Amino acid sequence: MNSIEHFGKVISTDILIVGHGISGLSAAITAKEKNPALKVLAVDKACVGFGGKANKGGGHISYIPEGAEETYVEYHTRNLGDYLNNQDRLRRYAHSTVKTLDKWESWGVSFRARDDAFQAHPIIPWKMxxxxxxxxxxxxxxxxxxxxxxxxxxxxxxxxxxxxQVCGAIGFDLVTAEILVFKAKAVVLANGNQNWRVMRMWSSSRGEGIATAWRAGARMRGAEFGSFVNMISVEHFQVSYGSENAMFNAKGEFMDDRADLDGNLKDTFGGADLGGTQSISMYKQVAAGNGPIFEDTEKNDYPSTPQGMNIVPEVGRAADNWFRPFAHKWWHLLWEKNKMGGYKTSSKMKEVAPGFIGEFGPVNVDDNWMTNIKGLFASGDICAGGIQIFGAVPAPPGRNRGSGLIAAVYHGIHAGPAAADYVTGLEKPGQIDPVQLQALQEDMLVPLYRSQGVTAAELTWKIQCIMTPVPNSALKREDRLKAALAETLALKAELPKLVASDGHSLSACIETKAMVLCAEMFFRASLERKETRGWHIREDFPSRDDSANPYWVDLENVGGEMAVSRTEVPLNHYVYQPG
Ligand SMILES: Cc1cc2nc3c(=O)[nH]c(=O)nc-3n(C[C@H](O)[C@H](O)[C@H](O)COP(=O)(O)OP(=O)(O)OC[C@H]3O[C@@H](n4cnc5c(N)ncnc54)[C@H](O)[C@@H]3O)c2cc1C
Known part of the structure; x- marks a missing residue:
């Protein structure tokens, strides 16, 4: 049998961090702090300091002020997590947000208006x-x-x-296509969630980390909740921040985001949230002949708020304590570009549509951010659903704006030290098996050896067409879910035809495979949950089922097949119960 060097360049490390976005960086820093003697190597498809989503978003940060933690835990559990959140974990999170901010700030980031944070929710004591x-x-x-x-x-x-036990990873150099074999005692997957490349600003998350974990045997949890939606302008296809509160149908009627929903559905949701219920209302209005839907830009007060002034720079410049030079420049450029490509009309009424985002991050981890595979940790968006801190919502920001960044840092500062402790206490590191390495290498490279077949772009478009429609992913019903699953499985059958010509297109093939896999997870888990709960909205089961204990839907890779099962939520052990 060949030595592992035969397969590619071998790189050894104690901890391999996959992805150096915000969560990967937080994990890497704190792993090193925990045990400076360990070698910590962070690798990414992107360049250091520029990868991932943190630098392309709104930059809102929400936190729970000291003394208000329990009010937040109760509100979130009852109204957003809908009793699927692990209440102990949510409480630990609530008690850690201020400490997380302090640590994060100590790494030199530029916070604005932390001392002037405002109340950002009508009920939750939640500051922004x-x-x-x-x-x-x-x-x-x-x-x-x-x-x-x-x-x-x-x-x-x-x-x-x-x-x-995990003992390393295989990958390749995107530029040269050189094969890289990593020997590692622990691996932290911090490579983001799945957004199916539909919305441009979310397109860096293509779910490969989820697929990587799945193929190795990691369990998934809460996959039915990864269908986040935001409101977008049809003129430029970017998010139209704040439009969800200023929507009118074509008859000029104000759209209350719950007015069109059946009684039970109305009662199930709570709190100020983003996109999900609005997308269903829009769908119902359009189906009833009341479309299209418009944002009345004069009634949208978001752009003139302190945080909005950084995101919609044409309304002015934020006050000095809120002004962010980098964000201002970025959003200004984006707005200018949007104007060039869109803004066909100067009317104050701008057409809006549901923009499918996803935020699908079901990798299941324990209290130490370790998956069911020894030495394999996850951190950030990739496990933000699977860790069940927040329950029946898509991975942050889910239904609370401003929770994605702080949650990603929070994950990192726990997953990193946990990985360091694991390696420090590890008696017998695993050994790389050349037979496994060879099989994985062949599977990884096979699209390069095909001269004809389908491209990643073709299959990506098809999977986007399955995921995006509101009646497939936001408002669910058994017959439609089954049809969407069948279409997804038909695409899965086409994956063995993928072709690539270089490192970049090979990467695209791997991403497309992950998109199809994640869609299968989403539809299978959605079929299993026969009730409406939180973000999971079933037309055919419009109520929450309180006749038995709530359950988590788990997915496991059993010999290549997706096995679906339920795990009861230990509700008796928690403080808050339905009713
Ligand atoms: C438009 C937008 C607006 C947002 N606004 C806010 C906001 O206002 N407030 C808030 O709190 N949150 C916001 N978020 C969410 C927040 O940005 C994310 O929750 C957070 O950045 C997630 O960090 P992460 O490190 O877990 O993942 P990511 O930022 O996705 O980083 C993952 C990294 O892994 C790398 N990677 C992926 N696959 C591989 C691979 N196979 N091999 C190697 N590397 C790989 C990627 O290149 C990337 O660098 C927003 C997100 C977007 C897109």
């Missing part, structure tokens, strides 16, 4: 301020100073395992 969007650059600098090593333009494809 902002961070400038260049935040990853000081974090990466801090990580380098702490001794973290980096590799850029590297795609990680599969994990190497020895029995039930």
């Amino acid at each position: 301020f902002v961070v400038d969007l260049d935040m990853l650059i000081p974090m990466a600098k801090h990580a380098r100073q702490a001794g973290v090593e980096f590799m850029e333009k590297v795609a990680i494809v599969d994990l190497l395992t020895d029995g039930d």
Whole structure:
């Protein structure tokens, strides 16, 4: 049998962090802090300081002020998590947000108006301020100073395992297509969630980390909730922030986001949230002949709020304590570009549509952010659904704006040290099996050896067409879910025809495979939950089923097949019960 060097360049590390977005950086810094003697290597498809979503978003940060934690836990559990959140984990999170901010700020990020944070929710004691969007650059600098090593333009494809223990990963250099074999005692997957590349600003998350974990045998949980929707302008296809509160149908009637919903559905939701219920109302209005739907831009007060003034720069410049130079420039450029490509009309009424985002992050982890595979940890968006801190909502930001960044940092500062402790206490590191390595390498490279077939772009378009329609992913019903699953499985059968010509198109093939896999997970889990709960809205089961204990829907890879099962939520053990 060949030595592992035969398969590619071998790189050894104690901890391999996959993805150096905000969660990967947080994990890398804190792993190194926990045990400076360990080698911590963070690899990413993108460049250090520029990968992932944190630097492309709104930069809103929400936190729970000290003393208000329990009010938040109760409200979230009853209204948003809908009793599927692990209440102990949510409580620990609520008690940690201020400490998380302190730690994060100590890495040199530029917070704005932290001392002037405002009340951002009518009920939850939940405060909001902002961070400038260049935040990853000081974090990466801090990580380098702490001794973290980096590799850029590297795609990680599969994990190497020895029995039930992780021992490395295989991937390739995106530029040269050189094969890279990583020997690692622990791996932290921090490579984002799945957004199916529908919305441009979310397109860096293509679910490969979820697929990587799945192929190695990791369990998924809460996959039925990954169908986040935002309101977008049809003129430029970007998010129309705040439009959800200022929507009118074609008859000029104001659209209350719950007015069109059946009684039970209306009662199930709570709190101020984003997009989900509005998308269903829009769908119903359009189906009833009342479309299209418009935003009355004069009634949308978001752009003139302190945080809005950074995102919609044409309304002015935010006050000095809120002003973020980097974010201002970024959003200004984007707005100018949108004007060039859109804004066909100067009317105050702008047509809006549901923009499918996804935020699908079902990798299941325990209290130490470890998956069911020893030494395999997950951090950030990839496990934001599977960790069940927030329950029946898509991965952050889910239904609370401003929870994605802080949650990603919170995950990192726990997953990193947990991985360091694991490696420090590890008696017998796993050994790479050349037979497994060879099989994974062949599977990874096979699209390069085909001369004809289908391209990643063709299949990506098809899977987007299955995921995007509101009646498939937001308002669910058994017959439609089954039809969508059947279409997804038909695409799965086409995956063995994928062709690639270089490192970049090979990466696209791997991403497309992940998109199809994640769609299958979403539809199978959605079929299993025969009730309406939180973000999971079933037309055929419009009520929450309180006749038995709530359950989590789990997915497991049994010999290549997707096995669906339920795990009862230990509700008796928690403080809050329905009713
Ligand atoms: C438009 C937009 C607006 C947002 N607004 C806000 C907001 O205002 N407030 C808020 O709190 N949150 C917001 N969010 C969410 C927030 O940005 C994310 O929750 C957070 O950045 C997730 O961090 P992460 O590190 O887990 O994942 P990511 O940021 O997705 O990072 C994952 C990294 O993994 C890399 N990667 C992926 N696959 C591989 C692979 N196979 N091999 C190697 N590397 C790989 C990627 O290149 C990337 O760098 C917004 C997101 C978007 C897109």
